[in-house]
Amino acid sequence: MDLAELLEIAEKERRRKKPIEIHCCVAASCVSSNSQSVKDKLSELLSNTDLKDRVEVVGVGCMGLCSKGPLLRNSVTNEFYCHVNLDNVSEVLKDIQGQKARIEKLKIDDPFYRKQMHIVLENSGKIDPESIESYIAEGGYLTLYQVLHEMTPQEVIDEITKSGLRGRGGAGYPTGLKWSLVAKSQAEKKFVVCNADEGDPGAFMDRSVLESDPHKILEGMIIAAYAVGAQQGYIYIRGEYPLAISRLQNAIKQARKYGLLGTQIFESNFDFKIDIRIGAGAFVCGEETALMQSIEGKRGTPYPRPPYPAEYGLWGYPTLINNVETFANVVPIIRNGSEWFSKIGTEKSKGTKVFALAGKVKKTGLIEVPMGITLREIVEEIGGGVPDGGKIKAVQTGGPSGGCIPASKLDTPVDYESLISLGSMMGSGGMIVMDDKTNMVEVARFFMEFSKDESCGKCIPCRAGTYEIHNILTKIIEREATQDDFEKLKLLCQVVKDTSLCGLGQSAPNPVLSTIMNFEEEYTSLLKKDT
Amino acid sequence: MSVKTFSIDGQIISAKEGQTILEAARDAGIFIPTLCHFTGLTNVGACRLCVVEIGNSPKLQPACTTKVIEGMEVKVNTERLKEYRKLILELLFAERNHQCSVCVANGNCELQNLAIKLGIDHVRFEFRYQNYPVDISHELFGIDHNRCILCTRCVRVCDEIEGAHTWDVAFRGANAIVITDMNQPWGESESCTSCGKCVLVCPTGALFKRGVSVAELQKDKSHLEFLIQAKVKKQWIR
Amino acid sequence: MDKIKFATVWFGGCSGCHMSFLDLDEWLIELAQKVDVVYSPFVDIKHYPDEVDLCLIEGAVANEEHLEQLYDIRKKTKILVSFGDCALNGNVTALRNLHGEPDKTLELSYKSLATLNNIPNFDYKKIARLIKKVKPLHEIVKIDYFLPGCPPDAKRIKYFLEKLINKENPVLEGELLKNG
Ligand SMILES: Cc1cc2nc3c(=O)[nH]c(=O)nc-3n(C[C@H](O)[C@H](O)[C@H](O)COP(=O)(O)O)c2cc1C
Numbered sequence: 013m014d015l016a017e018l019l020e021i022a023e024k025e026r027r028r029k030k031p032i033e034i035h036c037c038v039a040a041s042c043v044s045s046n047s048q049s050v051k052d053k054l055s056e057l058l059s060n061t062d063l064k065d066r067v068e069v070v071g072v073g074c075m076g077l078c079s080k081g082p083l084l085r086n087s088v089t090n091e092f093y094c095h096v097n098l099d100n101v102s103e104v105l106k107d108i109q110g111q112k113a114r115i116e117k118l119k120i121d122d123p124f125y126r127k128q129m130h131i132v133l134e135n136s137g138k139i140d141p142e143s144i145e146s147y148i149a150e151g152g153y154l155t156l157y158q159v160l161h162e163m164t165p166q167e168v169i170d171e172i173t174k175s176g177l178r179g180r181g182g183a184g185y186p187t188g189l190k191w192s193l194v195a196k197s198q199a200e201k202k203f204v205v206c207n208a209d210e211g212d213p214g215a216f217m218d219r220s221v222l223e224s225d226p227h228k229i230l231e232g233m234i235i236a237a238y239a240v241g242a243q244q245g246y247i248y249i250r251g252e253y254p255l256a257i258s259r260l261q262n263a264i265k266q267a268r269k270y271g272l273l274g275t276q277i278f279e280s281n282f283d284f285k286i287d288i289r290i291g292a293g294a295f296v297c298g299e300e301t302a303l304m305q306s307i308e309g310k311r312g313t314p315y316p317r318p319p320y321p322a323e324y325g326l327w328g329y330p331t332l333i334n335n336v337e338t339f340a341n342v343v344p345i346i347r348n349g350s351e352w353f354s355k356i357g358t359e360k361s362k363g364t365k366v367f368a369l370a371g372k373v374k375k376t377g378l379i380e381v382p383m384g385i386t387l388r389e390i391v392e393e394i395g396g397g398v399p400d401g402g403k404i405k406a407v408q409t410g411g412p413s414g415g416c417i418p419a420s421k422l423d424t425p426v427d428y429e430s431l432i433s434l435g436s437m438m439g440s441g442g443m444i445v446m447d448d449k450t451n452m453v454e455v456a457r458f459f460m461e462f463s464k465d466e467s468c469g470k471c472i473p474c475r476a477g478t479y480e481i482h483n484i485l486t487k488i489i490e491r492e493a494t495q496d497d498f499e500k501l502k503l504l505c506q507v508v509k510d511t512s513l514c515g516l517g518q519s520a521p522n523p524v525l526s527t528i529m530n531f532e533e534e535y536t537s538l539l540k541k542d543t
Numbered sequence: 544m545s546v547k548t549f550s551i552d553g554q555i556i557s558a559k560e561g562q563t564i565l566e567a568a569r570d571a572g573i574f575i576p577t578l579c580h581f582t583g584l585t586n587v588g589a590c591r592l593c594v595v596e597i598g599n600s601p602k603l604q605p606a607c608t609t610k611v612i613e614g615m616e617v618k619v620n621t622e623r624l625k626e627y628r629k630l631i632l633e634l635l636f637a638e639r640n641h642q643c644s645v646c647v648a649n650g651n652c653e654l655q656n657l658a659i660k661l662g663i664d665h666v667r668f669e670f671r672y673q674n675y676p677v678d679i680s681h682e683l684f685g686i687d688h689n690r691c692i693l694c695t696r697c698v699r700v701c702d703e704i705e706g707a708h709t710w711d712v713a714f715r716g717a718n719a720i721v722i723t724d725m726n727q728p729w730g731e732s733e734s735c736t737s738c739g740k741c742v743l744v745c746p747t748g749a750l751f752k753r754g755v756s757v758a759e760l761q762k763d764k765s766h767l768e769f770l771i772q773a774k775v776k777k778q779w780i781r
Numbered sequence: 782m783d784k785i786k787f788a789t790v791w792f793g794g795c796s797g798c799h800m801s802f803l804d805l806d807e808w809l810i811e812l813a814q815k816v817d818v819v820y821s822p823f824v825d826i827k828h829y830p831d832e833v834d835l836c837l838i839e840g841a842v843a844n845e846e847h848l849e850q851l852y853d854i855r856k857k858t859k860i861l862v863s864f865g866d867c868a869l870n871g872n873v874t875a876l877r878n879l880h881g882e883p884d885k886t887l888e889l890s891y892k893s894l895a896t897l898n899n900i901p902n903f904d905y906k907k908i909a910r911l912i913k914k915v916k917p918l919h920e921i922v923k924i925d926y927f928l929p930g931c932p933p934d935a936k937r938i939k940y941f942l943e944k945l946i947n948k949e950n951p952v953l954e955g956e957l958l959k960n961g
Pocket residue numbers: 178179180181182183184185187207208209210211212295296297298299300301333334335336338440514515516
């Protein structure tokens with residue numbers, strides 16, 4: 013493949029397209045509410061009308077507003093059709109035909125979309141995730157061409173560094189710095205790993221990106237591999253994501269066919285392969301050292317760092333490991349320039365962040381917002397506030413590693429440091445809104461139950477500590493605990509946090525500590541008086 | 544080989560390049576509690592008893608896997624560390640069934656000895672009393688999972704010194720146990736060479752020689768130490 | 782100086798700790814100068830008196846009587862000591878917890894693992910009902926000191942009592958702290 017061929021594919025694809033496209037979501041959430049049949053039915057209905065040459069129904073990835081799915085979109089009017097099913101899909105046809113139709117519609121300037129900014133999700137819901145041509149028509153792989161032919165690896169790393177991009181897998185480590193560490197390591201072999209294990213309960217950002225725009229991740233990984241000098245890539249994805257896995261397999265096959273993966277990519281002398289490794293559903297396998305053990309075919313348990321993967325990773329070779337969303341930012345940054353990217357967001361947190369918005373808000377689903385947006389804007393404007401006039405009590409971010417931010421702090425900007433200062437963290441992007449009926453001790457116990465069950469069992473504080481924390485929380489909820497137990501709980505949380513081996517144990521107490529910090533009276537009111 | 548100078552609790556110590564804090568401390572006769580560490584086997588940083596404070600960093604680091612850096616100031620005996628270590632050991636005692644009075648290793652157990660050394664007189668957590676299996680299908684040895692602390696020394700000695708890799712860990716979290724081969728009875732293991740090294744390295748009474756009774760288990764490690772010395776230091780003389 | 786009101790109590794244990802107490806031999810005579818034994822298996826007093834200064838409890842809490850008594854003793858006692866391993870960690874007494882419900886233990890000990898093969902017909906009006914789970918004392922009430930050992934040998938007991946009688950803090954170290 014050379015540049016001319018790439019452009020030709022793009023041109024051909026654009027010419028092939030019909031003037032009106034009806035985008036029908038075929039990502040997991042809508043698929044689970046039968047969007048595939050809706051898509052087929054609509055195509056069938058269309059084929060019997062004179063619109064059939066001008067309108068095409070296209071399966072696309074996630075359009076974000078999952079709570080209103082199955083979701084369809086008219087590519088010309090940019091309007092969304094909500095809750096489409098086999099019974100009302102004919103109304104969609106009427107609407108396309110310009111007749112009065114009885115179906116819930118949503119405009120693109122709905123508050124849900126207005127405050128969002130799509131970089132990671134730029135193609136999601138617009139292109140056909142099963143088609144490489146569809147991706148190429150949107151300018152896909154052009155950036156890779158430019159990187160391979162017009163930039164040195166160092167220049168690529170410099171762009172990423174200057175952009176200020178930080179890892180989206182949770183900890184927010186500067187991506188450019190990580191890349192340069194791997195690039196500097198001298199070794200005959202290097203690896204690039206994409207972390208798609210996404211194990212936080214309620215999080216589905218990465219799944220959605222992979223299901224909606226898999227080639228973007230491949231392109232990001234290839235660029236990364238060129239920058240750090242790696243020859244082999246792995247995507248480590250959890251087995252619970254069969255749709256994402258099959259789309260990735262398909263995408264890898266297509267990219268290989270076009271010579272975008274394999275040897276002499278774009279007729280350069282750069283070779284790179286990507287293979288998929290499927291995880292068996294252990295949360296801890298998202299932790300980078302455990303993940304690498306798992307790829308090597310060993311039991312997925314973390315080991316102490318240093319040495320960091322950048323120095324000593326897969327089979328002892330330098331390994332770059334980044335999250336799906338991190339890789340998804342690579343192409344836009346190189347394409348639009350680091351300066352463009354670094355103007356988005358706050359001083360220390362650049363760009364956007366994808367969140368899975370859930371809980372007690374009117375509109376739930378997948379959102380991408382610029383860093384620095386306040387929690388209030390997300391919850392009240394994008395999410396539309398609490399249904400039935402309820403009041404917000406807290407917002408949980410960071411899943412089992414994060415914490416609960418009280419309603420009084422809703423004006424906090426969303427960035428790595430602010431969230432940490434509130435006892436929570438960005439995490440990978442789960443965001444759960446809780447109303448005033450929520451019992452915070454129960455919330456803490458819910459997450460502790462998860463951490464206890466997912467602890468790998470290697471180190472004592474996490475294995476036995478999370479169990480005891482859960483035990484004391486249960487005692488508190490059952491009103492069997494004393495002030496003594498409460499003190500013990502606080503000490504135990506500190507010990508587990510400070511002494512555990514990996515991030516799972518180190519952050520497992522956060523949901524407890526943050527609810528104690530902000531809602532202590534909920535705990536103390538449940539305590540038994542000493543006997 | 545260059546020498547690194549650093550301090551432990553204010554005392555100036557010199558260490559060989561590449562030595563861990565634990566090795567340097569032991570050379571200098573300074574005590575740091577450990578359970579998963581066993582000289583000559585890979586350090587896995589699992590028990591977290593050896594965590595120390597370094598400089599003013601609030602983060603604790605395990606002494607067994609942290610290499611000495613020139614000028615680092617290490618504290619191994621602060622009140623915080625003492626409290627934390629006690630609590631970690633108490634978590635272990637509450638986790639499985641360590642009734643020392645009826646254990647083969649009574650009086651000869653690293654867990655028991657450490658509890659004494661750290662001044663533990665009772666356990667602040669509710670004992671769980673989960674019934675773990677005892678496997679005496681092997682003709683020479685047995686394993687009582689009730690006494691296992693999951694230090695994985697047996698796993699490592701079997702893999703790294705004997706080369707059989709009979710042992711491994713199965714399941715996760717509180718359900719984790721050490722297993723032989725593909726979780727079949729030890730006596731049916733095809734990879735086990737019956738060398739008994741696992742029994743020698745086990746810090747508790749979990750692995751034992753069959754036929755010994757309460758407080759009778761003695762572990763003569765000299766043969767094993769010779770093998771490890773031969774492997775690590777390439778010295779083949781006793 | 783007033784004599785110290787001293788008690789010893791026997792819960793779910795083998796009485797080994799009390800035997801060990803008797804190993805204090807002639808020191809017992811010295812002890813008798815300093816304490817009044819107000820309640821103990823060694824003496825015939827039916828009720829635990831009020832305002833006891835110092836009480837050693839052997840054994841774990843295994844039945845409803847122990848439970849009731851322990852609350853009562855705590856109320857009436859200044860310094861309460863967990864005396865021996867069973868009191869401070871359940872030890873052998875608590876091994877039955879591994880089998881779940883107490884009935885299961887009775888079944889094991891009187892039927893499936895025994896030669897006599899029948900479960901005696903307990904008259905629970907006369908003897909106390911077993912509680913579900915044997916517990917160490919400090920899981921139920923506040924305990925002031927812990928004296929480990931199975932049994933704690935006389936040397937340890939002597940050290941402990943001397944300290945407590947002199948209103949000092951006993952701090953066990955090394956061999957004196959060993960369980961089992
Ligand atoms: C228990 C645990 C689970 C994790 N799970 C994930 C995950 O599912 N996906 C992910 O990208 N990172 C996960 N991480 C973070 C990774 O260890 C690692 O920091 C990340 O993949 C680095 O990529 P980044 O720099 O792009 O964020 C997890 C960390 C811990 C401690």
